[in-house]
Amino acid sequence: MGPTETATGRPLVLDADGTFLRTDMLLECFWAGLGRRPVDTLRASARHWRDRARLKAELARIAPLRVDLLPVEPEVKALAEEARAAGRPVALASASDISLVGPLADHHGFDRAFASDGRVNLKAGEKARVLSEAYGEGGFDYAGNETPDRKVWAHAAEAVVVGDRASARHLEAEGKPVREIAGGWAPRDLVRAMRPHQWVKNVLLFLPMIAAHEFTLATLLWVCLGIAAFSAAASCIYLVNDLLDLEADRLHVTKCRRPFASGAVPIRAGMLATLALGLAAVGIGAFLGPAFLAVVALYMVLSLAYSLRLKRMRWIDIATLASLYTIRVVAGAAASGVEASVFMLVFIFPVFITLGCVKRLTELTLAKGDERLPGRGYGRPDRDDLLNVSILGAAGALLIFFAYSFSEQGRTLYPDRWILWVALIPISWWLFRMVRLGWYGKQDYDPIVFALRDKRGVGLLLITLGLMFYAAGLWEDWFAIWFG
Structure with missing residues (x-):
């Protein structure tokens, strides 16, 4: 049902969180606070969780938001512009704190703002009372998005319902004029936020099994379970990372389209998914044994530390990225029961240092300006240093x-050592090709994901692996089994 003719000149009042905005400012402040001042944020949340008005005021003080960056619901914004063009007053009424709602209303040209003030939580019945005092009973139209708004709609002349079908049906049954706006969100966007394409990085768990030549079905199954745990853990941390980086992502040329930054998925849904994924990772980890559970826990703690602080520290962030990749290899050994050799771990760490530098090189090359990357410690002047470190990492890995x-294990597993030396050619080519592509910005932002999709690079890795198998005499054994 469209707006009634009597709406002409009648004030239109819009709720902010979930109605005019495609986000929730209280949760925005909470996650921004965790990223900037985590101790103060957690202390305020624990102290004032029962006093919502005080909690909102404290979190807004700890982590003030860039209200100009908050995502807006296009249809609701169009409704406000339509009302303003018709000469109707348009107001914003929100349970969020006035320190945020006031600037938000000013930025978008609202005539008036109603909000919580640290003492009164302007929600449901309290909001209905304040609006009725300001405009009179039935003297305003109101747009909201959830069940508590029914108390406000009861005092409004017309209801605009955003993404709440049950409330719309309820109001229509009571004879209230209703205008519906779809709103809502798609589960596929939440799946996109989990970044399932990043799960391919967990193939690193297969490395200990491959290096030890343990190609049994039981080993494969245990590693696959480990990959499932790490995939859940990784997605859990990706969600946390996106929630912590909302403002930085909105300032980024491509990351602004991420589900939480764009408002395509509510923060509350992301928090529930984070909890579920974390429990899944820990549950599978416990099933695989204490050693694997400890590795998963270490990965999640280090990943969280990276998201909260370490990713903003120059060079520390790259060392942390390399450590997170290396932990996956250790996890593969813990899941399968295969020992990860010290040589393998010492070899792959500088490889991952190189790839971490390549990641930053790619970001800086594709950046539009010379200023430091949002939420990172690097700017264009750091490209030469990153290039030098990436080359040193590659050269160190090859050495x-x-x-x-020449090690005892190497001589035992690879009798034909000269073929192992030949394998240095394709692996060298692959490493320096990755560095070159990062320098020219011809990669994805994640070098591991890029490497597993890059046909030429995958070919070089397969040639390296084939030569290593040949040096180990595995091809001869397999041919004897298949054709003997």
């Missing part, structure tokens, strides 16, 4: 690979 061929 360790060569030294491994």
Whole structure:
């Protein structure tokens, strides 16, 4: 049902969180506070969780928001512009704190703002009372999005219902004029926020099994379970990372389209999904044994520390990224029961240092200006240093690979060592190709994901693996089994 003719000149009042905005300012402040001042945020949340008005005021003080960046519901914004063009007063009424609602109303040209003030939580019945005092009983139209808004709609002349079908049906049954706006969100956007394409990085759990030549079905199944746990853990941390980085993502040329930054998925849904994924990771980890559970816990703690603080620290962030990749390899050993050799761990860490530098090189090359990357410690002047470190990491990894061929384990597993030395050619080509592509900005923002999609790079890795299998005599054994 469209607006009634009597709406002409009648004030239109819009709720903010979930109605005019595609987000919730209280939860925005909470996550922004966790990113900037986590101790103060948690202390305020624990102290004032029963006093919502005080909690909102404290969190807004700890982590003030860029209200100009908050995502707006297009249809509700169009409704406000339509009302304003018709000469109707348009107001914003929100349970969020006035320190945020006031600037938000000013930025979008609202005539008036009603909000919580640290003492009174302007929600449901309290909001209905304040609006009725300001405009008179039935003297305003109201747009809201959830069940508590029914107390306000009861005192409004006309109801605009955003994404709450049950309330719309309820109001229509009571004879209230209703205008519906779809709103809502799609589960596929939440899945997109989990970044399932990043799960391919967990193939690193197969490395200990491959390096030890343990190609049994039981080993494969245990590693696959480990991959499931790490995929859940990784998605859990990706969601946390996106929730902590809302403002930085909105300032980024491509990350602004991420589900939480754009408002495509509510923050509350992301928090519930984070909890479910974390429990799944810990549950599978416990099933696989205490060693694997400890590795998963270490990965999640280090990933959280990276999201909260370490990613903003120059060079520390790259070392942390390399450590997170290396932990996946350790997890593969813990899941399968195969020992991860010291040489392998010492070899792959500088490889991941190189790839961490490549990640930052790519971001800086694709950046539009010379200022530091939002939420990172690097700017364009750091490109040369990143290039030098990436080359040193690649050269160090190759030197360790060569030294491994002389170790006792290397001589045992790879009788034809000269073929192992030949394998240095494609792996060298792959490493320096990755550095070159990062320098010219011809990669994805994640080098591991790019590497697993890059056909030429995958070919070089497969050639390296094939040569290593040949040096180990595995091809001969497999041919004997298949054709003997």
